[in-house]
Amino acid sequence: MRSAALGEARFAGPGALWYRGGMDRRAVCLALVFVLVLIPTAPAQSQTPSLEEVAARLEQRLQTLRSLQADFEQFYHPASQSASLHEKGRFTFQRPNRLRWEYVEPEAKIFVYREGIFEQYYVEDNQLIRSRLTGGESGTEILALLAGEKKIRTSYAIEAGPPSSSSKNAMCLKLTPLQEGEYTSILVEVDEHTSLPARLVFTDLAGNSTEFLFKKPKINGRLPSGAFDLKVPPDCEIVDELSPDPDWDWPAGGIP
Numbered sequence: 001m002r003s004a005a006l007g008e009a010r011f012a013g014p015g016a017l018w019y020r021g022g023m024d025r026r027a028v029c030l031a032l033v034f035v036l037v038l039i040p041t042a043p044a045q046s047q048t049p050s051l052e053e054v055a056a057r058l059e060q061r062l063q064t065l066r067s068l069q070a071d072f073e074q075f076y077h078p079a080s081q082s083a084s085l086h087e088k089g090r091f092t093f094q095r096p097n098r099l100r101w102e103y104v105e106p107e108a109k110i111f112v113y114r115e116g117i118f119e120q121y122y123v124e125d126n127q128l129i130r131s132r133l134t135g136g137e138s139g140t141e142i143l144a145l146l147a148g149e150k151k152i153r154t155s156y157a158i159e160a161g162p163p164s165s166s167s168k169n170a171m172c173l174k175l176t177p178l179q180e181g182e183y184t185s186i187l188v189e190v191d192e193h194t195s196l197p198a199r200l201v202f203t204d205l206a207g208n209s210t211e212f213l214f215k216k217p218k219i220n221g222r223l224p225s226g227a228f229d230l231k232v233p234p235d236c237e238i239v240d241e242l243s244p245d246p247d248w249d250w251p252a253g254g255i256p
Contacts (some may be wrong), residue, residue, distance in 0.1 A: 006050060066220045067095065068093045069221060070217040071088070126237060170198045172187060183215070
């Protein structure tokens with residue numbers, strides 16, 4: 001029987017952004033946004049850059065980022081409980097809007113977004129859930145950030161965050177959305193030598209926080225063929241939650 005903690009961990013993943021309930025789910029996909037933008041554009045300089053310079057560097061890098069792969073650890077800290085949920089996995093991004101989150105611990109699950117379709121596969125349940133994103137969902141805002149369509153400096157108030165508790169070589173920024181949403185702040189710790197994210201913390205309106213640690217990034221590397229294909233067993237249960245898209249030209253055989 002699935003434990004209560006593991007069940008909650010399942011709902012805290014990025015797939016929950018478009019399908020599952022819960023305030024913490026937005027933070028997971030938002031994490032990907034800031035991992036993708038916090039990429040170095042030049043060697044570290046002896047003089048610490050200003051907040052405005054860091055923000056400008058993030059936006060500039062988005063325009064040239066082609067792909068990214070990295071290992072991640074995720075910690076979900078619910079406001080109402082003392083126990084945290086811990087997950088591990090690997091994610092892949094390809095410009096302009098292909099994403100893959102593959103969890104390996106404690107529950108195996110895979111989330112893939114491509115060509116307007118979002119798929120969630122839960123290995124233990126052998127269940128695949130498919131849905132379509134529309135312009136009114138918060139998930140499309142995240143994709144706009146990945147594609148460089150949304151500007152960080154005009155979407156967030158940027159200030160210095162608290163000193164890093166994990167690394168003396170990390171810089172911390174606090175980002176506050178200018179428009180009210182599901183989260184109140186994002187802390188971004190960036191190593192001053194590599195300009196890579198060391199730690200991210202998203203806090204939602206209910207006081208829940210989702211923390212990420214990112215390791216072994218591979219930037220603009222060659223992705224394997226089929227990196228965004230999601231293959232499931234023949235007896236997999238498929239749940240379609242696809243909403244009609246007025247701009248989608250459906251094939252003769254129906255829903256793909």
